[in-house]
Amino acid sequence: MHVTFRTALRSLAVAASALAIAATGAVTAHAEPSGAWTLDAPYYGWEVVPDEGVWYSSPRGTHLVPDAAYFRGVHGLFGGGRGSLGYPTGPVRAQTASDGYDNAYQTFERGTIYSSQFGGVGMPASSSITQHYNRNGGGGGAYGYPTSHEVRQAPGWWYQKFTFSTVYASRYGTHGVTGALGVEHLLQGGGGGALGYPTAPRRWDAAGYSYQTFERGNVYCVSSADGDRCSTVRGGFVDVHQRNGGGRGLLGYPMGDEYYDPWTNSWWQAFEHRLVEISPTGVSVMIWP
Template sequence: MRRGQGRRIRGSRTLRLLTAAVVLALTAGTAAAAPALAAPTPHTQAPGVATVQRMDWLTDRRVALWIVSPSMSAPIQVQLLLARDWNTKPDAKFPALFLLDGLRAQENESGWTHDAGAEAFFAEKNVNVILPIGGQSSFYSDWLTKDNGVNYQWETFLTKELPPLLETQWRTTNVRGLAGLSMGGTSAMFLAARNPGFARYAASYSGFLSTTSIGMPQAISFAMGDAGGFDSEAMWGLPTNPAWAEHDPYLLADKLKNISLYVSSGSGMTGPYDQAMGIPGVSTNVAGMGLEILSRLTSQTFATKLNKLAIPAQINYRPSGTHSWPYWDFEMRQSWPQAATAIGTQIEKPLCGVGGAIGGTAAANQWLGDCLTGEYQIPGGIAQDFRSGRVFYSPVTGTYPVAGRIGGGYVAAGGPGGALGMPAGFELAAPDGKGRFQVFEHGISYWTPETGAHAVRGAVLEEWGRQGHERGALGYPTGDERKTPNKDGASQGFQIGTVFYSPATGAHSVQGLILGKYGQMGFEDSWLGFPTTSEASLKDFGKFNQFENGNLYWSPLSGAWAVHNGPFFDAYRSVGFENGKLGFPTSDEFDIPGGKQQNFQFGNITLIGGKADVR
């Protein structure tokens, strides 16, 4: 129950949601008298070892991880908003706050950063914010069976597989809070209840805090079908299945003792962030009205249960407001003091001053926002963190801000202590108008929306520059420079090819179908070795690359094939290469009785007894 709640929807959906709300209103007393859960099935699935498959730094303190979940047998994206003091205190660890998404969770970004202001809000908070990405209609639970081709085992992933990785690799403590909106609010409560000791804080913003009340299984089933075509029976079975009760916050309420609880919902009536329809109290977000009524009713029932159990909770019933993001953004901010107290971190950021060279640069770049830290020492100079970036100073390079995706790429490259060194210029628009770049002591970082941010340096940068930088044949970098695994060298990918470097051969590019053939052969580990020239043009639209131990030729009619240095290449040269009677090669060399042979467009070369013969 997420993005686009304000859009016009089908009338049948609206009618069913409002009908479910009315049914709940009429049967609220029955829901309150529901039988207690006698023996919930414990969550005891043995955790596997989660591993990071891919990492992408989006800014200097926001990173996307693709984590292979053993239970789900798939990579799951998790984004982290790193704590305020992440840079200033590199040995410190920080508590975690999990922010759970709604029913319409998307696969590319959390609603908390896409539709709410979580990134800017938490920039000054000393907590690692954990943002699971995806899980549409999942309720962040372990499903009974697969559905829509996915194997949802979110509870195992979030509570068993992910925490060890966060604690060992991302400086996160075992002090945790859970907060979520709509579906995520339901999940925050039952995950805290089902996993004793996992969370010290749980917050529900417009959550559905009874899953078994009359009409609720049907409402949930309909909503899941509408959000991605998921079947609630694959999740928890028929409504009579014990799994429904085992995930019901109302029935699990007694398991929430000693956890700081926050519960909020609107009334469904038109509020300050809604557009009125013209009927008093009715907004254009009709579906959001029905959903928020369901949330209010189940939240009230849940709060009553907590009160009977003498479990304290902060309850916030807004007099108006529908099921939509502006209200959840408000609740995220309003509930923070309670969350901070529960997980043991500061509510407000400490005072920080700005002065000297960094102060002048910050004043000239108002987009940086307010300071988050004081100045701190880094290799080669000093730095200071601001809400939207960092400013670096050294007496050698001067004072420059680094931010955004280039700032993330800078962290990925090792920051000021890495291969790039200190920034030596401002971020600028690239000459082609498509991307941006920033100069550093030992290289340049380039960014486009399609390729991300990647640094180019040293011999690779020189070769790329000779070819015209981003306006040349290679285009923008698509990856960082990587050491070749088995030989002394490096490679870096670009949009149209790859630059390979070794101390013996220098830096040269290989691209197109010649690169494809080179890859099939094993790149630099093949008998060809490293390239010794970049791609050159030949007649009839052909291309050519020279390597340490041979050559690769390509033409539209013949394809890409390698010619080994030695007798084959010498014979080919003797008849004028591709301009001679043989034309381009049409095969690699292959065995024949007594020797080897290689075919060309208009003949072949045979090698028998050490003697090459052109035919």
């Protein structure tokens, strides 16, 4: 599929160059369109070129939204030139993203379309997820290219997946959940799971020690040469952990998730410096034997 996509990009570049030569002098940003052009507004028009795409002309220039590499299809999903993305403001541009693949994007008046081996995705500029994504480097940043459109999980609760991250938007703000920490969050069910949505960005206690807070718990990660080890603190353990200073306090970082012991009818969780038991009779904080 990767080879097919790269071939499509090369074909797209050749086709765009040929059409640009053929269209020279036909329409400029402020010229009257030829008979084949359809006007949306003064100085805004478009023309379909079979098997190639749609040429759009506006004060921002004349640019092709090609059939290839998903661009025209995604633009159509957003209503075309009169839709939420508007008219193109530049040509399709190739980009080697942080995932190492040859991807491409095209900018529009009110957003951007990204095309990759995952498909085509439109990102409206008005979206808080798009704004967060752009602040973190966009397609060339640490999140990688989008792999899904925005998904509404509930009124006011949205998320969007990227190559190396999931970005969540809610009443707690817009935050990315990345890397091994993001994997741990997904193992807990993601935004609709046990932890819920993130309530703050990822924070660092010290070199190699980071955590992120969620609606119903926290995820802590310790980095080493062998990779990141991430564990969840949730339920009653959150209160015990916070009352004892959190990751930098008496207990330290979790060594794993909590587990249930049927013999004692208790829940246990091991931390760097202490072992915590929550039983029907109360909470015990014990020094490691």
